[in-house]
Amino acid sequence: MKIASFNINGIRARIEALSDWLAAAQPDAVVLQEIKTVDENFPRAHFEDLGWTVETHGQKGFNGVAILSKLPLEDVMRGLPGDETDEQARYIEATVIGDRAVRIAGLYLPNGNPQPGPKFDYKLAWMNRLQARAKTLRDTEMPVVMLGDFNVIPETRDAARPEVWVDDALFQPESRAALRRIELDGWTDAIRIRDPHGQRGPFTFWDFQGGAWSKDNGIRIDHMLLSPQAADLLCDAGVDREVRAGEKPSDHVPVWVDLAA
DNA sequence: ATGGTTGTCGAACAA
Numbered sequence: 001m002k003i004a005s006f007n008i009n010g011i012r013a014r015i016e017a018l019s020d021w022l023a024a025a026q027p028d029a030v031v032l033q034e035i036k037t038v039d040e041n042f043p044r045a046h047f048e049d050l051g052w053t054v055e056t057h058g059q060k061g062f063n064g065v066a067i068l069s070k071l072p073l074e075d076v077m078r079g080l081p082g083d084e085t086d087e088q089a090r091y092i093e094a095t096v097i098g099d100r101a102v103r104i105a106g107l108y109l110p111n112g113n114p115q116p117g118p119k120f121d122y123k124l125a126w127m128n129r130l131q132a133r134a135k136t137l138r139d140t141e142m143p144v145v146m147l148g149d150f151n152v153i154p155e156t157r158d159a160a161r162p163e164v165w166v167d168d169a170l171f172q173p174e175s176r177a178a179l180r181r182i183e184l185d186g187w188t189d190a191i192r193i194r195d196p197h198g199q200r201g202p203f204t205f206w207d208f209q210g211g212a213w214s215k216d217n218g219i220r221i222d223h224m225l226l227s228p229q230a231a232d233l234l235c236d237a238g239v240d241r242e243v244r245a246g247e248k249p250s251d252h253v254p255v256w257v258d259l260a261a
Numbered sequence: 262a263t264g265g266t267t268g269t270c271g272a273a274c275a276a
Contacts, residue, residue, distance in 0.1 A: 010268045036269060061269055111276060208266040251267080
Protein backbone atom coordinates (compact mmCIF):
# COMPACT_ATOMS: atom_id res chain seq x y z
CA MET A 1 0.00 0.00 0.00
CA LYS A 2 1.53 3.26 -1.15
CA ILE A 3 0.49 6.23 1.01
CA ALA A 4 1.52 9.78 0.14
CA SER A 5 1.27 13.35 1.41
CA PHE A 6 1.28 16.51 -0.71
CA ASN A 7 0.88 20.11 0.46
CA ILE A 8 -0.85 21.28 -2.69
CA ASN A 9 -1.07 25.03 -1.87
CA GLY A 10 -4.49 25.67 -3.44
CA ILE A 11 -6.29 22.68 -4.96
CA ARG A 12 -8.01 24.60 -7.73
CA ALA A 13 -4.73 26.08 -8.97
CA ARG A 14 -3.15 22.64 -8.90
CA ILE A 15 -5.69 20.33 -10.55
CA GLU A 16 -3.40 19.63 -13.50
CA ALA A 17 -0.19 19.28 -11.50
CA LEU A 18 -1.87 16.96 -8.98
CA SER A 19 -3.54 14.83 -11.66
CA ASP A 20 -0.26 14.40 -13.51
CA TRP A 21 1.58 13.34 -10.38
CA LEU A 22 -1.18 10.93 -9.33
CA ALA A 23 -1.02 9.25 -12.75
CA ALA A 24 2.76 8.91 -12.58
CA ALA A 25 3.19 7.97 -8.90
CA GLN A 26 0.09 5.77 -8.57
CA PRO A 27 -0.37 6.01 -4.80
CA ASP A 28 -3.24 4.07 -3.19
CA ALA A 29 -4.09 6.94 -0.83
CA VAL A 30 -2.99 10.58 -0.58
CA VAL A 31 -3.45 13.19 2.12
CA LEU A 32 -3.53 16.78 0.89
CA GLN A 33 -2.85 20.00 2.81
CA GLU A 34 -3.66 23.65 2.08
CA ILE A 35 -6.53 22.89 -0.25
CA LYS A 36 -7.59 26.50 0.56
CA THR A 37 -11.24 25.97 -0.22
CA VAL A 38 -14.53 25.01 1.35
CA ASP A 39 -15.78 21.47 0.74
CA GLU A 40 -18.36 22.67 -1.81
CA ASN A 41 -15.68 24.13 -4.09
CA PHE A 42 -13.29 21.16 -4.01
CA PRO A 43 -13.04 19.73 -7.56
CA ARG A 44 -14.55 16.49 -6.29
CA ALA A 45 -16.08 15.30 -9.56
CA HIS A 46 -12.77 15.68 -11.42
CA PHE A 47 -11.01 13.27 -9.05
CA GLU A 48 -13.98 10.93 -8.67
CA ASP A 49 -14.02 10.57 -12.47
CA LEU A 50 -10.36 9.47 -12.22
CA GLY A 51 -11.38 6.75 -9.75
CA TRP A 52 -10.65 8.44 -6.43
CA THR A 53 -12.76 8.40 -3.31
CA VAL A 54 -12.67 11.97 -1.94
CA GLU A 55 -12.99 13.08 1.67
CA THR A 56 -12.48 16.76 2.45
CA HIS A 57 -12.20 18.95 5.53
CA GLY A 58 -12.10 22.42 4.03
CA GLN A 59 -12.07 26.03 5.15
CA LYS A 60 -12.57 29.32 3.33
CA GLY A 61 -9.39 30.82 1.97
CA PHE A 62 -6.80 29.09 4.14
CA ASN A 63 -5.79 25.69 5.48
CA GLY A 64 -7.99 22.74 4.57
CA VAL A 65 -7.04 19.06 4.27
CA ALA A 66 -8.36 16.12 2.27
CA ILE A 67 -7.89 12.44 1.50
CA LEU A 68 -7.97 10.86 -1.95
CA SER A 69 -8.05 7.05 -2.02
CA LYS A 70 -8.36 4.28 -4.60
CA LEU A 71 -8.96 1.82 -1.77
CA PRO A 72 -12.09 1.87 0.43
CA LEU A 73 -12.07 4.28 3.39
CA GLU A 74 -13.76 3.72 6.72
CA ASP A 75 -14.30 5.73 9.90
CA VAL A 76 -13.38 9.18 8.58
CA MET A 77 -12.72 11.70 11.37
CA ARG A 78 -12.37 15.44 10.83
CA GLY A 79 -10.55 17.81 13.20
CA LEU A 80 -7.85 17.25 15.81
CA PRO A 81 -9.38 16.38 19.20
CA GLY A 82 -8.58 18.34 22.32
CA ASP A 83 -9.99 21.84 21.73
CA GLU A 84 -13.65 22.33 20.86
CA THR A 85 -13.02 26.03 20.11
CA ASP A 86 -10.43 25.33 17.39
CA GLU A 87 -12.11 26.07 14.04
CA GLN A 88 -9.06 25.66 11.78
CA ALA A 89 -9.31 22.75 9.31
CA ARG A 90 -5.95 21.03 9.73
CA TYR A 91 -6.57 17.35 10.45
CA ILE A 92 -8.34 14.36 8.93
CA GLU A 93 -8.14 10.64 9.71
CA ALA A 94 -9.45 7.53 7.99
CA THR A 95 -8.84 3.79 7.78
CA VAL A 96 -7.64 2.54 4.39
CA ILE A 97 -8.74 -1.01 3.59
CA GLY A 98 -6.03 -2.81 1.63
CA ASP A 99 -4.61 -6.26 2.32
CA ARG A 100 -4.47 -4.86 5.86
CA ALA A 101 -6.39 -2.01 7.45
CA VAL A 102 -4.10 1.02 7.89
CA ARG A 103 -5.14 4.11 9.82
CA ILE A 104 -3.87 7.32 8.24
CA ALA A 105 -3.84 10.79 9.80
CA GLY A 106 -3.35 13.70 7.40
CA LEU A 107 -2.23 16.88 9.14
CA TYR A 108 -1.33 20.48 8.42
CA LEU A 109 0.52 21.65 11.51
CA PRO A 110 0.34 25.40 12.22
CA ASN A 111 3.19 27.46 10.78
CA GLY A 112 3.55 29.45 14.01
CA ASN A 113 5.13 32.63 12.62
CA PRO A 114 5.76 35.20 13.80
CA GLN A 115 7.34 33.97 16.98
CA PRO A 116 7.06 34.69 19.77
CA GLY A 117 3.35 35.46 19.75
CA PRO A 118 -0.13 33.96 19.75
CA LYS A 119 0.43 32.05 16.50
CA PHE A 120 3.47 30.34 17.98
CA ASP A 121 1.54 29.55 21.17
CA TYR A 122 -1.19 28.00 18.99
CA LYS A 123 1.41 25.89 17.19
CA LEU A 124 2.84 24.49 20.42
CA ALA A 125 -0.61 23.84 21.89
CA TRP A 126 -1.61 22.07 18.65
CA MET A 127 1.50 19.90 18.91
CA ASN A 128 0.55 18.91 22.45
CA ARG A 129 -2.88 17.88 21.19
CA LEU A 130 -1.23 15.95 18.34
CA GLN A 131 0.97 14.10 20.83
CA ALA A 132 -2.12 13.07 22.82
CA ARG A 133 -3.89 11.86 19.65
CA ALA A 134 -0.71 10.03 18.56
CA LYS A 135 -0.63 8.12 21.85
CA THR A 136 -4.25 7.09 21.41
CA LEU A 137 -3.53 5.89 17.87
CA ARG A 138 -0.37 4.07 18.93
CA ASP A 139 -2.28 2.28 21.67
CA THR A 140 -4.74 0.83 19.13
CA GLU A 141 -1.79 -1.34 17.97
CA MET A 142 -2.98 -0.87 14.39
CA PRO A 143 -0.56 0.09 11.65
CA VAL A 144 -0.87 3.90 11.68
CA VAL A 145 0.78 6.55 9.50
CA MET A 146 0.62 10.19 10.63
CA LEU A 147 1.75 12.30 7.71
CA GLY A 148 1.59 15.77 6.30
CA ASP A 149 3.12 19.23 6.50
CA PHE A 150 4.49 19.34 10.05
CA ASN A 151 6.04 22.81 9.61
CA VAL A 152 9.00 21.69 11.72
CA ILE A 153 12.63 21.37 10.58
CA PRO A 154 13.78 18.49 12.78
CA GLU A 155 17.55 18.96 12.59
CA THR A 156 20.24 21.23 11.16
CA ARG A 157 20.82 18.79 8.31
CA ASP A 158 17.18 19.27 7.27
CA ALA A 159 17.86 22.80 6.02
CA ALA A 160 20.19 23.89 3.21
CA ARG A 161 20.91 27.10 5.12
CA PRO A 162 19.99 26.47 8.76
CA GLU A 163 21.36 29.85 9.83
CA VAL A 164 18.52 31.74 8.09
CA TRP A 165 15.89 29.78 10.06
CA VAL A 166 17.13 30.41 13.59
CA ASP A 167 14.43 33.00 14.32
CA ASP A 168 11.69 31.13 12.45
CA ALA A 169 8.92 29.17 14.17
CA LEU A 170 9.76 26.11 12.04
CA PHE A 171 13.22 25.78 13.61
CA GLN A 172 12.65 26.90 17.21
CA PRO A 173 13.99 24.55 19.92
CA GLU A 174 10.42 24.32 21.32
CA SER A 175 9.01 23.20 17.94
CA ARG A 176 11.76 20.67 17.41
CA ALA A 177 11.49 19.32 20.95
CA ALA A 178 7.72 18.90 20.59
CA LEU A 179 8.19 16.84 17.42
CA ARG A 180 10.93 14.81 19.10
CA ARG A 181 8.65 14.11 22.08
CA ILE A 182 6.00 12.68 19.75
CA GLU A 183 8.57 10.49 18.00
CA LEU A 184 9.95 9.25 21.31
CA ASP A 185 6.49 7.88 22.14
CA GLY A 186 7.18 5.19 19.54
CA TRP A 187 6.97 6.76 16.08
CA THR A 188 9.46 6.27 13.25
CA ASP A 189 10.41 9.03 10.77
CA ALA A 190 9.98 7.04 7.54
CA ILE A 191 12.35 9.19 5.47
CA ARG A 192 15.08 9.43 8.11
CA ILE A 193 15.06 5.71 8.89
CA ARG A 194 15.84 4.92 5.24
CA ASP A 195 19.07 6.95 5.49
CA PRO A 196 19.85 7.51 9.20
CA HIS A 197 23.24 9.15 8.61
CA GLY A 198 22.34 11.24 5.58
CA GLN A 199 23.97 14.67 5.82
CA ARG A 200 21.50 16.77 3.82
CA GLY A 201 17.72 16.65 3.53
CA PRO A 202 16.08 15.28 1.49
CA PHE A 203 14.21 18.57 1.23
CA THR A 204 10.44 18.73 0.69
CA PHE A 205 9.87 22.52 0.47
CA TRP A 206 11.47 25.37 -1.43
CA ASP A 207 10.09 28.90 -0.98
CA PHE A 208 8.60 30.64 -4.01
CA GLN A 209 10.69 33.68 -3.10
CA GLY A 210 14.33 34.39 -3.69
CA GLY A 211 14.94 31.66 -6.27
CA ALA A 212 15.02 29.04 -3.53
CA TRP A 213 14.44 26.12 -5.91
CA SER A 214 17.16 27.12 -8.38
CA LYS A 215 19.60 27.44 -5.46
CA ASP A 216 18.32 24.21 -3.83
CA ASN A 217 17.69 26.30 -0.73
CA GLY A 218 15.20 23.83 0.72
CA ILE A 219 14.01 22.40 4.01
CA ARG A 220 12.53 19.09 5.13
CA ILE A 221 9.18 19.79 6.82
CA ASP A 222 6.82 17.19 5.28
CA HIS A 223 7.08 14.07 7.40
CA MET A 224 5.62 10.59 7.75
CA LEU A 225 5.56 9.03 11.20
CA LEU A 226 4.99 5.28 11.46
CA SER A 227 3.50 3.50 14.47
CA PRO A 228 5.45 0.38 15.55
CA GLN A 229 3.07 -1.86 13.62
CA ALA A 230 3.38 0.33 10.51
CA ALA A 231 7.19 0.47 10.83
CA ASP A 232 7.23 -3.34 10.76
CA LEU A 233 5.53 -3.15 7.33
CA LEU A 234 7.83 -0.49 5.82
CA CYS A 235 9.10 -1.45 2.35
CA ASP A 236 10.21 1.90 0.95
CA ALA A 237 9.84 5.66 1.35
CA GLY A 238 10.74 8.64 -0.76
CA VAL A 239 10.42 12.28 -1.80
CA ASP A 240 9.25 13.11 -5.33
CA ARG A 241 11.65 16.03 -5.68
CA GLU A 242 11.28 16.39 -9.46
CA VAL A 243 7.68 17.60 -9.03
CA ARG A 244 9.05 20.99 -7.91
CA ALA A 245 10.43 21.55 -11.43
CA GLY A 246 7.05 21.02 -13.10
CA GLU A 247 4.47 23.46 -14.48
CA LYS A 248 2.85 25.69 -11.83
CA PRO A 249 4.34 23.70 -8.95
CA SER A 250 3.35 23.89 -5.31
CA ASP A 251 6.14 25.06 -3.01
CA HIS A 252 6.08 21.55 -1.46
CA VAL A 253 6.66 18.19 -3.17
CA PRO A 254 5.00 14.81 -2.42
CA VAL A 255 6.42 12.37 0.10
CA TRP A 256 5.37 8.70 0.20
CA VAL A 257 5.72 5.38 1.97
CA ASP A 258 5.14 1.87 0.67
CA LEU A 259 3.87 -0.58 3.29
CA ALA A 260 3.39 -4.35 2.98
CA ALA A 261 -0.32 -3.93 3.62
C1' DA B 262 17.78 47.13 -1.39
C1' DT B 263 13.53 46.29 5.05
C1' DG B 264 12.85 43.66 -1.00
C1' DG B 265 11.32 38.93 -3.23
C1' DT B 266 6.40 35.00 -4.83
C1' DT B 267 1.98 32.62 -4.78
C1' DG B 268 -3.16 31.47 -3.85
C1' DT B 269 -7.48 32.89 -2.38
C1' DC B 270 -10.43 36.40 -3.00
C1' DG B 271 -11.73 40.53 -4.65
C1' DA B 272 -8.72 44.00 0.35
C1' DA B 273 -5.52 41.92 2.85
C1' DC B 274 -3.67 37.86 4.75
C1' DA B 275 -1.10 33.63 5.20
C1' DA B 276 2.87 31.20 4.01
